[in-house]
Amino acid sequence: MVQLVGWIGICTVLAYFFRSRPIVLVLVALVLWAAVPGVASSMITGQPRGSSLAFHPATWLILLSFAFQVLHDVHAVLREIARRILTYLGLSLFLAVAFLATKTSRTGSGLVLFLSQMVAPILLFVLIQIALDRDPALIHRLRAWVVGIVAVQAALALVEWAQGGVLLYRAYYQTNYWFDEINFPRWMGTLDHPLTLSLLIGATIPLLAGFRSAAVQLPLLMLLAGGMLATQSRTGLAVAGLGIAYVVLASRIRPLAKIVSVVVVAVAAGYAATSSLSSGVADRLANDTGSTGARTAALQFFADHGSDFLFTGGGIGSASRVAELGGLTTSLESSILIYAVDVGVVFALLYFGIQAAIVVRGIGRRPPLPGLALTGAVMVIVPQTYNALNAQTIAGPFLWVVLGMVAAMTTHRATLTAAAGRTPTTVNSPPAVRPQPAAVVADRVRGLRG
Numbered sequence: 001m002v003q004l005v006g007w008i009g010i011c012t013v014l015a016y017f018f019r020s021r022p023i024v025l026v027l028v029a030l031v032l033w034a035a036v037p038g039v040a041s042s043m044i045t046g047q048p049r050g051s052s053l054a055f056h057p058a059t060w061l062i063l064l065s066f067a068f069q070v071l072h073d074v075h076a077v078l079r080e081i082a083r084r085i086l087t088y089l090g091l092s093l094f095l096a097v098a099f100l101a102t103k104t105s106r107t108g109s110g111l112v113l114f115l116s117q118m119v120a121p122i123l124l125f126v127l128i129q130i131a132l133d134r135d136p137a138l139i140h141r142l143r144a145w146v147v148g149i150v151a152v153q154a155a156l157a158l159v160e161w162a163q164g165g166v167l168l169y170r171a172y173y174q175t176n177y178w179f180d181e182i183n184f185p186r187w188m189g190t191l192d193h194p195l196t197l198s199l200l201i202g203a204t205i206p207l208l209a210g211f212r213s214a215a216v217q218l219p220l221l222m223l224l225a226g227g228m229l230a231t232q233s234r235t236g237l238a239v240a241g242l243g244i245a246y247v248v249l250a251s252r253i254r255p256l257a258k259i260v261s262v263v264v265v266a267v268a269a270g271y272a273a274t275s276s277l278s279s280g281v282a283d284r285l286a287n288d289t290g291s292t293g294a295r296t297a298a299l300q301f302f303a304d305h306g307s308d309f310l311f312t313g314g315g316i317g318s319a320s321r322v323a324e325l326g327g328l329t330t331s332l333e334s335s336i337l338i339y340a341v342d343v344g345v346v347f348a349l350l351y352f353g354i355q356a357a358i359v360v361r362g363i364g365r366r367p368p369l370p371g372l373a374l375t376g377a378v379m380v381i382v383p384q385t386y387n388a389l390n391a392q393t394i395a396g397p398f399l400w401v402v403l404g405m406v407a408a409m410t411t412h413r414a415t416l417t418a419a420a421g422r423t424p425t426t427v428n429s430p431p432a433v434r435p436q437p438a439a440v441v442a443d444r445v446r447g448l449r450g
Contacts (some may be wrong), residue, residue: 150201153191358376
Protein backbone atom coordinates (compact mmCIF):
# COMPACT_ATOMS: atom_id res chain seq x y z
CA MET A 1 0.00 0.00 0.00
CA VAL A 2 2.94 2.34 0.68
CA GLN A 3 4.04 1.98 -2.94
CA LEU A 4 0.55 2.85 -4.18
CA VAL A 5 0.37 5.91 -1.93
CA GLY A 6 3.74 7.03 -3.26
CA TRP A 7 2.55 6.69 -6.87
CA ILE A 8 -0.67 8.58 -6.11
CA GLY A 9 1.51 11.31 -4.61
CA ILE A 10 3.59 11.54 -7.79
CA CYS A 11 0.43 11.70 -9.92
CA THR A 12 -0.97 14.42 -7.65
CA VAL A 13 2.15 16.55 -8.10
CA LEU A 14 2.07 16.11 -11.88
CA ALA A 15 -1.65 16.84 -12.09
CA TYR A 16 -1.24 19.99 -9.99
CA PHE A 17 1.77 21.48 -11.77
CA PHE A 18 0.43 20.80 -15.27
CA ARG A 19 -3.21 21.66 -14.52
CA SER A 20 -3.02 24.59 -16.95
CA ARG A 21 -1.44 22.39 -19.64
CA PRO A 22 -3.63 19.28 -19.80
CA ILE A 23 -2.09 18.19 -23.11
CA VAL A 24 1.12 17.37 -21.20
CA LEU A 25 -0.81 15.11 -18.84
CA VAL A 26 -2.50 13.40 -21.78
CA LEU A 27 0.87 12.68 -23.37
CA VAL A 28 2.39 11.43 -20.10
CA ALA A 29 -0.56 9.08 -19.60
CA LEU A 30 -0.29 7.76 -23.15
CA VAL A 31 3.46 7.15 -22.80
CA LEU A 32 2.86 5.36 -19.49
CA TRP A 33 0.28 3.09 -21.08
CA ALA A 34 2.71 2.21 -23.87
CA ALA A 35 5.77 1.78 -21.66
CA VAL A 36 4.15 -0.34 -18.93
CA PRO A 37 1.81 -3.19 -19.95
CA GLY A 38 -1.26 -3.71 -17.83
CA VAL A 39 0.03 -7.06 -16.63
CA ALA A 40 3.04 -5.27 -15.10
CA SER A 41 1.07 -2.54 -13.30
CA SER A 42 2.07 -3.93 -9.92
CA MET A 43 5.67 -3.02 -10.67
CA ILE A 44 4.71 0.64 -10.09
CA THR A 45 1.59 0.53 -7.93
CA GLY A 46 2.47 -2.51 -5.84
CA GLN A 47 -1.08 -3.86 -6.20
CA PRO A 48 -1.24 -7.54 -7.20
CA ARG A 49 -3.21 -8.65 -10.21
CA GLY A 50 -6.83 -9.25 -9.23
CA SER A 51 -6.89 -6.58 -6.54
CA SER A 52 -9.68 -4.01 -6.70
CA LEU A 53 -6.99 -1.30 -6.71
CA ALA A 54 -4.81 -2.86 -9.42
CA PHE A 55 -5.45 -0.05 -11.88
CA HIS A 56 -2.86 0.79 -14.45
CA PRO A 57 -0.51 3.57 -13.23
CA ALA A 58 -1.78 5.85 -16.01
CA THR A 59 -5.35 5.42 -14.78
CA TRP A 60 -4.44 7.06 -11.47
CA LEU A 61 -2.80 9.93 -13.33
CA ILE A 62 -5.84 10.48 -15.57
CA LEU A 63 -8.30 10.45 -12.67
CA LEU A 64 -6.26 12.98 -10.70
CA SER A 65 -5.59 15.12 -13.78
CA PHE A 66 -9.30 15.45 -14.43
CA ALA A 67 -9.98 16.25 -10.78
CA PHE A 68 -7.43 19.09 -10.79
CA GLN A 69 -8.77 20.31 -14.12
CA VAL A 70 -12.22 20.66 -12.57
CA LEU A 71 -10.76 22.57 -9.62
CA HIS A 72 -8.56 24.74 -11.85
CA ASP A 73 -11.02 25.62 -14.63
CA VAL A 74 -14.47 24.22 -14.06
CA HIS A 75 -15.88 26.62 -16.67
CA ALA A 76 -13.78 24.96 -19.39
CA VAL A 77 -15.09 21.56 -18.34
CA LEU A 78 -18.69 22.82 -18.35
CA ARG A 79 -18.22 24.46 -21.76
CA GLU A 80 -16.99 21.19 -23.19
CA ILE A 81 -19.90 19.26 -21.71
CA ALA A 82 -22.37 21.82 -23.08
CA ARG A 83 -20.75 21.63 -26.54
CA ARG A 84 -21.40 17.88 -26.76
CA ILE A 85 -24.25 17.50 -24.32
CA LEU A 86 -25.90 14.54 -26.09
CA THR A 87 -22.61 12.68 -26.35
CA TYR A 88 -21.87 13.10 -22.65
CA LEU A 89 -25.41 12.25 -21.62
CA GLY A 90 -25.14 8.99 -23.55
CA LEU A 91 -21.74 8.20 -22.11
CA SER A 92 -22.93 9.04 -18.59
CA LEU A 93 -25.86 6.66 -18.97
CA PHE A 94 -23.56 3.90 -20.19
CA LEU A 95 -21.08 4.48 -17.34
CA ALA A 96 -23.87 4.46 -14.77
CA VAL A 97 -25.13 1.10 -16.03
CA ALA A 98 -21.59 -0.26 -16.26
CA PHE A 99 -20.83 0.86 -12.70
CA LEU A 100 -23.90 -0.97 -11.42
CA ALA A 101 -22.67 -4.01 -13.33
CA THR A 102 -19.36 -4.02 -11.44
CA LYS A 103 -21.09 -5.15 -8.25
CA THR A 104 -21.72 -8.60 -9.74
CA SER A 105 -17.99 -9.18 -10.26
CA ARG A 106 -16.58 -11.58 -7.68
CA THR A 107 -13.07 -10.07 -7.90
CA GLY A 108 -11.68 -6.61 -8.38
CA SER A 109 -11.39 -7.16 -12.14
CA GLY A 110 -14.79 -5.59 -12.80
CA LEU A 111 -13.87 -2.30 -11.15
CA VAL A 112 -10.40 -2.32 -12.73
CA LEU A 113 -11.86 -2.81 -16.20
CA PHE A 114 -14.52 -0.18 -15.56
CA LEU A 115 -12.02 2.50 -14.57
CA SER A 116 -9.11 1.62 -16.87
CA GLN A 117 -11.03 0.90 -20.08
CA MET A 118 -14.14 3.05 -19.70
CA VAL A 119 -13.92 5.94 -17.22
CA ALA A 120 -10.27 7.00 -17.60
CA PRO A 121 -10.27 6.84 -21.43
CA ILE A 122 -13.41 9.00 -21.60
CA LEU A 123 -11.80 11.49 -19.21
CA LEU A 124 -8.80 11.54 -21.57
CA PHE A 125 -11.23 12.52 -24.31
CA VAL A 126 -12.49 15.43 -22.18
CA LEU A 127 -8.97 16.60 -21.32
CA ILE A 128 -8.04 16.58 -25.00
CA GLN A 129 -11.06 18.71 -25.89
CA ILE A 130 -10.20 21.25 -23.19
CA ALA A 131 -6.55 21.43 -24.29
CA LEU A 132 -7.34 21.75 -28.00
CA ASP A 133 -10.11 24.25 -27.38
CA ARG A 134 -7.46 26.55 -25.92
CA ASP A 135 -5.00 25.89 -28.75
CA PRO A 136 -6.26 23.81 -31.72
CA ALA A 137 -2.74 23.68 -33.19
CA LEU A 138 -1.75 21.27 -30.40
CA ILE A 139 -3.52 18.54 -32.35
CA HIS A 140 -0.45 18.32 -34.60
CA ARG A 141 1.77 17.72 -31.58
CA LEU A 142 -0.60 15.05 -30.30
CA ARG A 143 -0.61 13.34 -33.69
CA ALA A 144 3.20 13.37 -33.78
CA TRP A 145 3.39 11.78 -30.32
CA VAL A 146 0.86 9.10 -31.30
CA VAL A 147 2.87 8.22 -34.40
CA GLY A 148 6.13 8.29 -32.44
CA ILE A 149 4.86 6.02 -29.67
CA VAL A 150 3.54 3.42 -32.11
CA ALA A 151 6.72 3.62 -34.22
CA VAL A 152 8.83 2.86 -31.15
CA GLN A 153 6.63 -0.14 -30.36
CA ALA A 154 6.94 -1.40 -33.94
CA ALA A 155 10.73 -1.08 -33.71
CA LEU A 156 10.78 -3.00 -30.42
CA ALA A 157 8.66 -5.76 -31.98
CA LEU A 158 11.14 -6.09 -34.86
CA VAL A 159 14.04 -6.37 -32.41
CA GLU A 160 12.11 -9.03 -30.49
CA TRP A 161 11.52 -10.93 -33.74
CA ALA A 162 15.21 -10.71 -34.59
CA GLN A 163 16.38 -12.07 -31.23
CA GLY A 164 13.47 -14.48 -30.74
CA GLY A 165 12.33 -13.20 -27.34
CA VAL A 166 10.71 -10.32 -25.54
CA LEU A 167 12.96 -7.49 -24.39
CA LEU A 168 11.20 -6.50 -21.16
CA TYR A 169 8.62 -7.76 -18.65
CA ARG A 170 9.17 -11.48 -19.35
CA ALA A 171 8.34 -12.44 -15.76
CA TYR A 172 5.04 -10.55 -15.99
CA TYR A 173 4.14 -11.86 -19.45
CA GLN A 174 4.69 -15.42 -18.25
CA THR A 175 1.65 -15.05 -16.00
CA ASN A 176 -0.51 -15.05 -19.16
CA TYR A 177 -1.65 -18.49 -20.21
CA TRP A 178 -1.03 -17.76 -23.90
CA PHE A 179 2.55 -16.51 -23.58
CA ASP A 180 5.02 -18.87 -25.30
CA GLU A 181 8.02 -17.40 -27.12
CA ILE A 182 8.71 -20.70 -28.90
CA ASN A 183 5.27 -21.92 -29.97
CA PHE A 184 3.68 -18.45 -30.08
CA PRO A 185 6.41 -16.27 -31.68
CA ARG A 186 4.32 -13.15 -32.13
CA TRP A 187 5.78 -9.91 -30.84
CA MET A 188 4.28 -6.88 -29.12
CA GLY A 189 6.98 -4.48 -27.91
CA THR A 190 6.00 -3.45 -24.39
CA LEU A 191 2.26 -3.77 -24.92
CA ASP A 192 0.03 -6.50 -23.52
CA HIS A 193 -0.60 -8.58 -26.64
CA PRO A 194 0.48 -8.80 -30.29
CA LEU A 195 -3.07 -7.98 -31.37
CA THR A 196 -2.90 -4.77 -29.33
CA LEU A 197 0.19 -3.69 -31.26
CA SER A 198 -1.49 -4.76 -34.49
CA LEU A 199 -4.48 -2.55 -33.67
CA LEU A 200 -2.32 0.48 -32.92
CA ILE A 201 -0.19 0.07 -36.05
CA GLY A 202 -3.20 -0.40 -38.31
CA ALA A 203 -4.79 2.74 -36.88
CA THR A 204 -1.61 4.82 -37.06
CA ILE A 205 -0.62 4.16 -40.67
CA PRO A 206 -3.32 6.46 -42.18
CA LEU A 207 -1.97 9.36 -40.08
CA LEU A 208 1.21 9.28 -42.17
CA ALA A 209 -0.76 10.80 -45.05
CA GLY A 210 -0.58 14.12 -43.23
CA PHE A 211 3.23 14.22 -43.28
CA ARG A 212 4.46 16.46 -46.07
CA SER A 213 8.01 15.06 -46.19
CA ALA A 214 8.60 11.80 -48.05
CA ALA A 215 11.89 11.45 -46.17
CA VAL A 216 9.87 11.14 -42.94
CA GLN A 217 6.78 9.43 -44.29
CA LEU A 218 8.40 6.54 -46.18
CA PRO A 219 10.73 5.22 -43.42
CA LEU A 220 7.86 5.37 -40.92
CA LEU A 221 5.63 3.49 -43.35
CA MET A 222 8.23 0.73 -43.74
CA LEU A 223 8.82 0.55 -40.00
CA LEU A 224 5.12 0.23 -39.17
CA ALA A 225 4.59 -2.36 -41.90
CA GLY A 226 7.50 -4.41 -40.52
CA GLY A 227 6.08 -4.14 -37.01
CA MET A 228 2.73 -5.38 -38.30
CA LEU A 229 4.38 -8.46 -39.80
CA ALA A 230 6.02 -9.15 -36.45
CA THR A 231 2.58 -9.36 -34.81
CA GLN A 232 1.45 -12.00 -37.37
CA SER A 233 -2.06 -10.55 -37.35
CA ARG A 234 -4.04 -11.40 -40.48
CA THR A 235 -6.71 -8.80 -39.85
CA GLY A 236 -4.03 -6.27 -39.01
CA LEU A 237 -2.14 -7.06 -42.21
CA ALA A 238 -5.28 -6.42 -44.28
CA VAL A 239 -5.93 -3.14 -42.45
CA ALA A 240 -2.28 -2.12 -42.90
CA GLY A 241 -2.50 -2.85 -46.62
CA LEU A 242 -5.51 -0.56 -46.97
CA GLY A 243 -3.79 2.09 -44.86
CA ILE A 244 -0.63 1.99 -46.98
CA ALA A 245 -2.69 2.34 -50.16
CA TYR A 246 -4.47 5.32 -48.64
CA VAL A 247 -1.22 6.98 -47.61
CA VAL A 248 0.33 6.53 -51.05
CA LEU A 249 -2.74 7.92 -52.83
CA ALA A 250 -3.81 10.66 -50.42
CA SER A 251 -0.51 12.00 -49.09
CA ARG A 252 0.35 15.60 -49.89
CA ILE A 253 3.96 15.03 -50.88
CA ARG A 254 5.27 16.10 -54.27
CA PRO A 255 4.26 13.99 -57.32
CA LEU A 256 7.81 12.76 -57.97
CA ALA A 257 8.21 11.76 -54.33
CA LYS A 258 4.87 9.96 -54.52
CA ILE A 259 6.04 7.94 -57.55
CA VAL A 260 9.24 7.02 -55.72
CA SER A 261 7.16 6.00 -52.70
CA VAL A 262 5.01 3.70 -54.82
CA VAL A 263 8.10 2.00 -56.25
CA VAL A 264 9.74 1.63 -52.84
CA VAL A 265 6.56 0.24 -51.27
CA ALA A 266 6.15 -2.27 -54.11
CA VAL A 267 9.76 -3.45 -53.86
CA ALA A 268 9.57 -3.66 -50.05
CA ALA A 269 6.31 -5.64 -50.24
CA GLY A 270 7.87 -8.10 -52.66
CA TYR A 271 10.91 -8.53 -50.45
CA ALA A 272 8.82 -8.93 -47.29
CA ALA A 273 6.63 -11.57 -48.94
CA THR A 274 9.67 -13.81 -49.44
CA SER A 275 11.46 -13.04 -46.17
CA SER A 276 11.37 -14.96 -42.90
CA LEU A 277 9.53 -12.02 -41.31
CA SER A 278 6.36 -12.87 -43.22
CA SER A 279 6.62 -16.64 -42.75
CA GLY A 280 4.58 -16.51 -39.56
CA VAL A 281 1.72 -14.71 -41.29
CA ALA A 282 1.88 -17.16 -44.19
CA ASP A 283 1.66 -20.08 -41.76
CA ARG A 284 -1.36 -18.54 -40.06
CA LEU A 285 -3.05 -17.98 -43.42
CA ALA A 286 -2.54 -21.66 -44.18
CA ASN A 287 -3.53 -22.78 -40.68
CA ASP A 288 -5.37 -20.28 -38.48
CA THR A 289 -5.21 -22.66 -35.46
CA GLY A 290 -8.98 -22.47 -35.11
CA SER A 291 -9.36 -18.73 -34.58
CA THR A 292 -11.84 -18.33 -37.45
CA GLY A 293 -13.92 -21.18 -36.11
CA ALA A 294 -13.85 -19.63 -32.63
CA ARG A 295 -15.17 -16.31 -33.97
CA THR A 296 -17.90 -18.09 -35.93
CA ALA A 297 -18.93 -20.08 -32.87
CA ALA A 298 -19.03 -16.91 -30.77
CA LEU A 299 -21.27 -15.14 -33.30
CA GLN A 300 -23.59 -18.14 -33.44
CA PHE A 301 -23.75 -18.32 -29.65
CA PHE A 302 -24.65 -14.63 -29.40
CA ALA A 303 -27.26 -14.96 -32.15
CA ASP A 304 -28.91 -17.73 -30.13
CA HIS A 305 -28.68 -16.08 -26.68
CA GLY A 306 -28.27 -12.34 -27.28
CA SER A 307 -31.92 -11.64 -26.48
CA ASP A 308 -31.26 -12.82 -22.92
CA PHE A 309 -29.06 -9.76 -22.39
CA LEU A 310 -31.14 -7.14 -24.18
CA PHE A 311 -31.40 -4.55 -21.37
CA THR A 312 -29.36 -6.10 -18.56
CA GLY A 313 -26.07 -7.96 -18.61
CA GLY A 314 -24.44 -10.40 -16.28
CA GLY A 315 -21.96 -7.86 -14.90
CA ILE A 316 -18.53 -6.74 -16.03
CA GLY A 317 -16.31 -9.77 -16.46
CA SER A 318 -19.24 -12.16 -16.84
CA ALA A 319 -18.85 -12.64 -20.60
CA SER A 320 -16.01 -15.14 -20.22
CA ARG A 321 -18.05 -17.16 -17.71
CA VAL A 322 -21.11 -17.06 -19.98
CA ALA A 323 -19.01 -18.17 -22.96
CA GLU A 324 -17.60 -21.07 -20.95
CA LEU A 325 -21.04 -22.17 -19.80
CA GLY A 326 -22.19 -21.93 -23.41
CA GLY A 327 -19.56 -24.45 -24.49
CA LEU A 328 -17.16 -21.99 -26.14
CA THR A 329 -13.47 -22.73 -25.79
CA THR A 330 -12.56 -19.05 -26.17
CA SER A 331 -14.06 -15.68 -25.29
CA LEU A 332 -16.78 -14.06 -27.40
CA GLU A 333 -13.97 -12.68 -29.59
CA SER A 334 -15.57 -9.26 -30.02
CA SER A 335 -15.58 -6.20 -27.79
CA ILE A 336 -19.16 -5.28 -28.58
CA LEU A 337 -20.42 -8.82 -27.93
CA ILE A 338 -18.53 -8.96 -24.64
CA TYR A 339 -19.91 -5.60 -23.53
CA ALA A 340 -23.40 -6.65 -24.61
CA VAL A 341 -23.24 -9.67 -22.31
CA ASP A 342 -21.66 -7.62 -19.50
CA VAL A 343 -23.93 -4.54 -19.49
CA GLY A 344 -26.73 -5.30 -21.95
CA VAL A 345 -27.15 -5.11 -25.72
CA VAL A 346 -28.87 -1.71 -25.70
CA PHE A 347 -26.17 -0.02 -23.65
CA ALA A 348 -23.33 -1.66 -25.59
CA LEU A 349 -24.88 -0.34 -28.80
CA LEU A 350 -25.18 3.09 -27.19
CA TYR A 351 -21.49 3.12 -26.21
CA PHE A 352 -20.11 1.97 -29.53
CA GLY A 353 -22.72 3.96 -31.44
CA ILE A 354 -21.40 7.17 -29.84
CA GLN A 355 -17.90 6.24 -30.96
CA ALA A 356 -19.10 5.63 -34.51
CA ALA A 357 -21.00 8.93 -34.54
CA ILE A 358 -17.86 10.86 -33.54
CA VAL A 359 -15.96 9.27 -36.43
CA VAL A 360 -18.76 9.86 -38.97
CA ARG A 361 -18.92 13.55 -38.04
CA GLY A 362 -15.19 13.78 -38.66
CA ILE A 363 -15.46 12.64 -42.28
CA GLY A 364 -15.19 15.42 -44.84
CA ARG A 365 -13.51 16.52 -48.02
CA ARG A 366 -9.91 17.73 -47.69
CA PRO A 367 -9.69 17.29 -43.92
CA PRO A 368 -7.13 19.44 -42.13
CA LEU A 369 -5.54 16.26 -40.75
CA PRO A 370 -5.53 13.66 -43.55
CA GLY A 371 -6.16 10.11 -42.42
CA LEU A 372 -7.48 10.98 -38.97
CA ALA A 373 -11.07 9.96 -39.68
CA LEU A 374 -9.83 6.67 -41.18
CA THR A 375 -7.73 6.12 -38.06
CA GLY A 376 -10.87 6.63 -35.99
CA ALA A 377 -12.77 4.14 -38.12
CA VAL A 378 -10.06 1.52 -37.62
CA MET A 379 -10.12 2.06 -33.85
CA VAL A 380 -13.90 1.64 -33.75
CA ILE A 381 -14.18 -1.34 -36.12
CA VAL A 382 -11.15 -3.56 -35.48
CA PRO A 383 -11.80 -4.01 -31.69
CA GLN A 384 -15.02 -5.75 -32.71
CA THR A 385 -12.95 -8.59 -34.20
CA TYR A 386 -11.38 -9.63 -30.88
CA ASN A 387 -11.62 -8.87 -27.15
CA ALA A 388 -9.57 -5.66 -27.40
CA LEU A 389 -11.47 -3.70 -24.75
CA ASN A 390 -11.96 -6.52 -22.28
CA ALA A 391 -8.54 -6.34 -20.65
CA GLN A 392 -6.34 -3.71 -19.04
CA THR A 393 -4.41 -2.65 -22.14
CA ILE A 394 -3.68 0.56 -24.01
CA ALA A 395 -6.50 -0.21 -26.47
CA GLY A 396 -9.20 1.73 -24.57
CA PRO A 397 -7.13 4.85 -23.85
CA PHE A 398 -5.72 4.89 -27.40
CA LEU A 399 -9.24 4.59 -28.82
CA TRP A 400 -10.48 7.63 -26.92
CA VAL A 401 -7.33 9.65 -27.66
CA VAL A 402 -7.99 9.09 -31.36
CA LEU A 403 -11.68 9.92 -30.92
CA GLY A 404 -10.64 13.05 -29.04
CA MET A 405 -8.51 14.14 -31.98
CA VAL A 406 -11.32 13.41 -34.44
CA ALA A 407 -13.84 15.36 -32.37
CA ALA A 408 -11.44 18.31 -32.00
CA MET A 409 -10.76 18.30 -35.74
CA THR A 410 -14.51 18.45 -36.35
CA THR A 411 -15.01 21.30 -33.87
CA HIS A 412 -12.05 23.35 -35.08
CA ARG A 413 -12.13 22.34 -38.73
CA ALA A 414 -12.28 25.91 -40.02
CA THR A 415 -9.39 27.07 -37.84
CA LEU A 416 -7.19 24.10 -38.69
CA THR A 417 -8.02 24.30 -42.40
CA ALA A 418 -7.19 28.00 -42.49
CA ALA A 419 -3.90 27.36 -40.70
CA ALA A 420 -3.01 24.57 -43.13
CA GLY A 421 -3.88 26.80 -46.07
CA ARG A 422 -1.62 29.60 -44.86
CA THR A 423 1.43 27.41 -44.50
CA PRO A 424 2.64 27.32 -48.13
CA THR A 425 1.73 30.97 -48.68
CA THR A 426 3.79 32.06 -45.69
CA VAL A 427 6.79 30.07 -46.86
CA ASN A 428 6.79 31.32 -50.44
CA SER A 429 5.74 34.94 -49.97
CA PRO A 430 8.20 37.79 -49.31
CA PRO A 431 8.63 39.04 -45.75
CA ALA A 432 5.70 41.13 -44.60
CA VAL A 433 6.28 44.90 -44.34
CA ARG A 434 5.61 46.03 -40.80
CA PRO A 435 3.51 49.23 -40.65
CA GLN A 436 5.43 52.26 -39.41
CA PRO A 437 4.12 55.15 -37.33
CA ALA A 438 3.29 58.32 -39.33
CA ALA A 439 6.01 60.37 -37.61
CA VAL A 440 8.69 57.85 -38.59
CA VAL A 441 7.52 57.85 -42.18
CA ALA A 442 7.57 61.68 -42.31
CA ASP A 443 11.13 61.81 -40.95
CA ARG A 444 12.31 59.33 -43.59
CA VAL A 445 10.65 61.33 -46.39
CA ARG A 446 12.36 64.57 -45.22
CA GLY A 447 15.66 62.73 -45.12
CA LEU A 448 15.28 61.57 -48.71
CA ARG A 449 14.43 65.11 -49.83
CA GLY A 450 17.46 66.53 -48.07
